[in-house]
Amino acid sequence: MTVISQALSATDRVWTGVENACAAIAAVLIAAAMALTVVEVISRKIFNAPLPGMIDMFELGMAAIAFFGVSQCQRVGGHVRMEMIVRRLHGRLLWIVEAAMSLLALFFIVSVGLASIGAVERAYVVQDSTMDLLLPIWPAKVCVSIALAVLSVRLALEAVDSLRLTVLPDAEPITAARVASVADHAREEIDEAFGGDPGTLDLADKT
Helix, strand or coil, rough: CHHHHHHHHHHHHHHHHHHHHHHHHHHHHHHHHHHHHHHHHHHHCCCCCCCCCCHHHHHHHHHHHHHHHHHHHHHHHHCCCCCCCCCHCCHHHHHHHHHHHHHHHHHHHHHHHHHHHHHHHHHHCCCCECCCCCCCCCHHHHHHHHHHHHHHHHHHHHHHHHHHHHHHHCCCCCCCCCCCCCCHHHHHHHHHCCCCCHHHHHHHCCC
């Protein structure tokens, strides 16, 4: 394994932990939002006493819920990709296209991330707050900037690995996006749904 491959593998392991931690925070916030919703409904219907500031709390928590899992989703390929053309590419040309797309996405995310930092600064300076409880909004905007920074590193790792594979197209991908065929994708979904039942998998192969 080359020095670049070793560095990519080590960085990927570390960054996977960061992404999993961010996704775990988002999951905890989702569970908290569900619990608060149940309490709100019960309190409103039974005791006629709605919880104060529910909209404010959801407004602040939604940023982390929506963005903290984005980088992990990018890593596992859970996002929507248009692959009708990419699936037909092979070898060096495939990785050139993947590198170009990763670099383009990285440029866009870094631009948006820098703009979000400016939004955090403005919200802090003017002491922007929620309508009901007057909670400061800038911490929620910081969550967006952090999530975009985490995603930027993931896209950079994918771009570097794709560039490595343009030079060594027969090497094994480390952080680059893996393009699965329709049959492979269907097999993965069947495996998740039925726990890898052999008969079901054979049916997918015949299809």
